[in-house]
Amino acid sequence: MTRIFTLFALVTLSICIFSTNLGAQNTYVNNGNNSNYNLNNGDSLYISAGTFTGKINSFSQGAKITVAAGATFRPDKFNNPRGTLVVYGTAKFNEDLKTSSNFSLINYGTVWATQDVELNGNAQVWTNNFGGQLKFDDGITINNNNTITNRGTITSTGTIVLNSGASFTNTYATTVTGNLVTNGSSFTNEALFQTTGSITFNSGHW
Secondary structure, three states: HHHHHHHHHHHHHHHHHHHHHHHHOOOOEEEOOOOOOOEEEOOEEOOOOOEEOOEEEEEEOOOOOEOOOOOOOOOOOOOOOEEEEEEEEEEOOOEEEEEEEEEEEEEOOOOEEOOEEEEEEOEEEEEEOOOEEEEEOOOOEEEEEEEEEOOOEEOOOEEEEEOOEEEEOOOEEEEOOEEEEEEEEEEEOOOOEEEOEEEEEEEOOO
């Protein structure tokens, strides 16, 4: 009887371990190289030091990338991200940055996009915290019900476009070398907002 019980317990334990592994969450640490990653729901990637130059082939909702202070995230590929990117160091994008539904950016460091930026899909939340810098060399277009909240500094050498349902809130400092265009969107300014171009409110709230 004891042997039967022991065998049953071992089989049960093996099944539990196997089931747990099926839903395992992966944690990766990268200290600055060109490794490639597929990040699924629950996975996390920590850029601890150096400069990451690999490919993020997939970045699913529920996955997370964290860039440590002093580290740089400069991916060779970052298509349609849907996870959460937290930046304490630097993130630089040298290709068009087009994000998808549920992508979230939480910035305490520097995020620099040298090409076009588009927030597509729905339910994106970008937060630039105090001390953080967002730099858009080619401007930015916010579509649908996607949101940017600026508590730090934003500089854009291109036009900022807010399309239907989009939201932009500035509570510290935003400088635009270009235009601000709102189309059925929400624009809230509680601090310094300056532009060398025009400001056009086609419709929406401000």
